[in-house]
């Protein structure tokens with residue numbers, strides 16, 4: 001759904017609450033503290049009194065919307081803006097779009113990204129793997145990834161990010177502490193089904209994958225980018241989207257928050273064909 005559709009579909013706080021109650025409880029309010037469904041609605045508010053544990057609660061307790069002063073309508077619009085922004089949206093831009101302060105927008109984006117975290121099943125089939133670097137300096141990259149004039153700001157080195165992408169399927173990515181064979185292959189074993197076929201470049205950390213997987217290599221250092229079905233172009237396309245987002249929109253993504261940005265990009269990519277990605281996000285937001 002686009003912004004106008006969301007705006008029209010949920011014109012008031014009341015509409016948003018009703019919708020969240022449907023998504024979270026299938027319309028049967030359930031105490032988030034004791035799980036009892038024995039409740040009495042409180043008058044003139046969206047809260048319920050739990051007759052079992054004597055607390056009161058609303059549908060937002062324990063969700064990303066909990067204890068925020070912002071109207072749910074603005075949250076719904078913010079989610080829509082993030083979902084529709086292929087290269088991400090900066091907190092400055094979001095602040096202007098939904099008329100909140102920059103700090104509020106930043107806080108909302110962080111909360112929304114929390115909902116994007118995916119705990120999916122194993123990848124299988126043909127899997128492209130690759131590592132990339134965000135921020136910092138060139139010196140620790142393996143040779144074919146060094147770029148001309150690629151020095152980042154500050155004295156810190158770049159953060160290593162590792163990704164695995166199933167062709168015509170999902171991508172999983174996140175920062176890694178280093179790009180040693182041990183680290184990368186531990187990630188692969190934890191996320192890719194045995195017997196799948198891995199496509200990688202010639203980086204030595206991928207040596208030995210053939211013990212558990214089919215393994216095909218493109219030799220980037222020799223100028224080779226496609227060798228039959230062996231290439232990592234799909235994942236590189238994802239990296240370039242991520243990097244344009246990080247560089248263009250966020251100016252400076254701290255090491256600490258990088259994984260949340262990556263989760264956002266993975267979520268959009270993984271649900272690119274999902275017609276109801278808005279409600280999927282709400283489900284994850286109240287889960």
Ligand SMILES: [Zn+2]
Pocket residue numbers: 031032033034035036050051052053054055
């Ligand atoms: Zn209760």
